[in-house]
Amino acid sequence: MLVVCSPNNPTGEVLDKETVVDVVRWARANGLHVVFDEVYANSVHAEGKEFCSVASALQGDLGDDVHVVWSFSKDFCLSGARVGILYSQNRDLMRSVDAFLSPLMSTSTPTQWALQAMIEDQPWLDDYFAANRRRLRHAYSRCTALLDDMAVPYVNAHAGLFVWADFRKWMSAESEECEMHLWRRFCDAKVFLTPASQCFGQRYGFFRICFAAVDVATCQVALNRIKQALVMARL
């Protein structure tokens, strides 16, 4: 099984329609099912960038081997609700989920009622997503401007709540040990970042900075602390 995360965590990159179709073609040629994790679908903030779901790329026909997951956690900041969806046209899979998983993981009726009322209110959704996009774009541009000031390179994100920043030049070697050393410096400065070693298979020295969990002023304080930690790392 292949799991594809678009928009991606931790890079914030969004796959275009051609790439989504290519991924599915490749997976099918190799006899693999593909799960598209689209949990950041409505958190695209880059100017002129649109999200393309695999469901629209394949014109609604997912076959038996393409599945989509999404949840309320990111786009609606409702991670505490613990509500997500699995969308699949594979009848056997859905029958198994109904029989075994649904009874164990069902969502309470009041929660279902409240979320249903929310997602049926199209004018409210339009306003909410527009505001979400605008605020994410503002927070992202403030955060990356501060990284630019500090000459910290990063991956250009189109979506998501984070920046994937490259601190390799503050490490004496690209190793897990050096990454952990720098991570401890950040922790000492009271900033908690996710290192690449926690994101499986990424290059040591990259750290994920979540800019959306706090206001812009707090983010600025955190980046100043990172700056201090980097000065110390150089000493």
Ligand SMILES: Cc1ncc(COP(=O)(O)O)c(C=O)c1O
């Ligand atoms: C790409 C991605 N998928 C899924 C999840 C899971 O979210 P939840 O379990 O809150 O629905 C996360 C959470 O960090 C995520 O980043």
